[in-house]
Ligand SMILES: Nc1ncnc2c1ncn2[C@@H]1O[C@H](COP(=O)(O)OP(=O)(O)O)[C@@H](O)[C@H]1O
């Protein structure tokens with residue numbers, strides 16, 4: 001397959017000025033994407049990363065908050081989960097009034113929230129065979145190993161959400177949790193993708209960030225028949241906090257803008273590769289990936 005390098009423009013937006021920003025007022029409704037996710041007080045991951053990504057991909061961001069975390073680069077120190085009916089209410093309120101062109105999940109916190117999200121999404125026509133594109137990022141833990149849902153959450157994810165997913169985007173820890181398959185080499189990603197697809201999603205995208213001995217960072221997309229490699233360089237930086245969210249929310253933006261799943265996945269990979277390439281130190285440990293590279297320069301006047 002022809003590769004998409006971080007430096008070649010992918011299908012989709014390529015201007016430095018955010019797509020959709022005309023520099024003035026507009027009566028045109030931009031595409032919209034809904035994130036169903038937790039808040040990261042450090043602003044690197046979670047709904048903060050998703051909204052930032054949506055904006056810089058020319059998409060209006062809608063939010064259903066699932067939890068508030070007390071988080072910085074040292075870890076997740078505390079959290080408070082939002083009641084399930086409030087999470088569901090947020091989804092239904094924005095879907096009914098403003099319209100959702102694509103949706104994604106991040107931290108879902110508990111089995112109760114997962115069940116409420118699945119029911120609300122079904123009522124809103126999100127996910128399923130002919131529904132609004134639905135990206136399920138099965139965020140199980142922070143990069144420091146702090147769990148972002150419990151064992152019952154894993155069961156609920158399998159039962160209620162994976163069968164509704166247009167595309168499932170696990171990292172390699174999440175692959176192990178969901179399938180029991182330990183991926184330590186690129187060649188093992190195909191078996192993992194096959195096992196994951198049996199859990200119900202239409203597409204699977206296995207992320208390769210954790211294969212740190214691999215000189216490249218090649219994610220794998222699988223549609224049940226065809227494997228598509230999403231190649232890219234492995235950038236030599238310790239600052240990758242929020243990479244998973246940036247990838248999934250750029251992919252969601254692509255879907256909201258009407259791209260095919262294949263093109264949106266390529267766009268997501270291109271976006272996150274640049275986000276990692278421009279990441280920066282902040283705090284004592286792992287710093288955030290960047291969205292600044294997508295923001296327009298300030299005008300001269
Ligand atoms: N050092 C890196 N250089 C380039 N891309 C990276 C790097 N680390 C992660 N990525 C990309 O960021 C995305 C998230 O990767 P991964 O670390 O596997 O997931 P998560 O952030 O959910 O743990 C993937 O698309 C992966 O290819």
Ligand SMILES: Cc1ncc(COP(=O)(O)OP(=O)(O)O)c(N)n1
Pocket residue numbers: 037038039040045046047069071106107139141142143240241242243244245246
């Ligand atoms: C509130 C919240 N949501 C998600 C994460 C994990 O973010 P993600 O981008 O998937 O993972 P890292 O790349 O940061 O490992 C989080 N930490 N907090």
